[in-house]
Amino acid sequence: MDNPIIRRLEGFTRLSRDEKQALAEAASQRVRRLGAREDILVEGELPRDVHLVLDGWACRYKTLEDGRRQIIAFLVPGDTCDPHTLAFREMDHSLGALTAVTLAEISREGLQSLTETSPRLRQALVWTMLVALAVQQEWTVSLGQRTALERLGHLFCELFLRLRAVGLTDGNSCELPLTQGDLGDATGLSNVHVNRVLQVLRNSGLIILKGRILTIPDLARLQEVSLFSATYLHLDREGGSLDANEP
């Protein structure tokens, strides 16, 4: 039952044994494995299932006609790849594996029966969508207002905290299986400039980045220079309307 999805949802609400059971079962029925850099779904496809990340890293991205590429979101274990499937027919962006990934495939109907039997799971699903929206809003701020250094620092803070929320950090270190090109596509910078800014971050002791391991010696300091505030991640079980129903 060490399912990252359950760990994720429990950051928001307490789930009953039955709910966890049902969720774990639904997520283990059909499992899909892909190699690094393979596409999970591409823009225009008509997915029949919802995908959840069990292991590895993936990303959402969009490509413009002339080849410019923007990574819209990073997906780590516990994240939902395509809630869109619940309301739209067609993918309006693509999903790609960054590392080798393991995904759970849940059919639309399967998910619907889950949420129909448990209002708490329904609420939890709404919560994940709203968190995704909040993160996307913060990315909008980064790209619109933050400098290159702040953008990268901010991204590192976000990823570290998200990984910590699903138990994938080790002290003040975590994996970061991204190339400088990926970082550039996510932050709207050229890979050349990403390289230079990373050096500044390293030289000022704000990060240690070697191999695929990111270490943040002083998270508070990195947050400060990146103008990072964790509230938008909504990692604490603050409870929205659901609280009223809690025992």
Add this chain to the structure above:
Amino acid sequence: MDNPIIRRLEGFTRLSRDEKQALAEAASQRVRRLGAREDILVEGELPRDVHLVLDGWACRYKTLEDGRRQIIAFLVPGDTCDPHTLAFREMDHSLGALTAVTLAEISREGLQSLTETSPRLRQALVWTMLVALAVQQEWTVSLGQRTALERLGHLFCELFLRLRAVGLTDGNSCELPLTQGDLGDATGLSNVHVNRVLQVLRNSGLIILKGRILTIPDLARLQEVSLFSATYLHLDREGGSLDANEP
């Protein structure tokens, strides 16, 4: 019953007479009016209600400690201001009126009873959240990859189509009650540069912008130069999982 919210939802699903009735009633119980440039909610507040725009323009925005401001989203009639209230306690961004606005206030409980009695309304609410997410993703692409001219052109296309979806356009014109400063805060550009780019757009005949009226003589051409594709707005009633339940 010419409620922009109903018009909006009907772009996604067909609502029964009863559903429309209930929605219209809930949205007329408590109405809040604000003047231009007033704040609706500020970051950190604990809203008890959900706000819907009935008339006028508003925006979401975030402010960094040093004063930099990013407009995250524009809200026009029919839009939901704060779905967050459904899952989060605290606002992680602010909401401001751009023009004088009329808002409907619906309590959390009121909204919950609406969605509990009608699965279709519940689904419609999920749909609005997913559309908001899709729009936010497209803004991420704009800020990350598009040039200043493309960003502004893209924004004009989006706003025009969104307004058309709720019947607020007149031929190929619509209102645009935004200052050049607002446009800059939304596109991540300085107001000076916005001014210069607007002149280019005007001089090439792509837009006519005078008073607070925007005219797009040739929408297809503006879409082309802005690399705009309308799919992300999901304006057509394409139907997600709900379709299966349709008669």
Add this chain to the structure above:
DNA sequence: CGGCCCATTGAATTGCCTCAACGCTCGTGG
């Protein structure tokens, strides 16, 4: 060993920014 992907560095270029000034329009108060 050779080839490929990724990281790194340098040099020249540019899109956009900041600073600063000026004009216009509109609302307000004397």
Add this chain to the structure above:
DNA sequence: CCACGAGCGTTGAGGCAATTCAATGGGCCG
């Protein structure tokens, strides 16, 4: 009624952050 100020739009000049182009080096895999 006119004077004034505030907010917004416009224009010019200079500067900087980030880009493009190009070349080199390192590590890993076939």
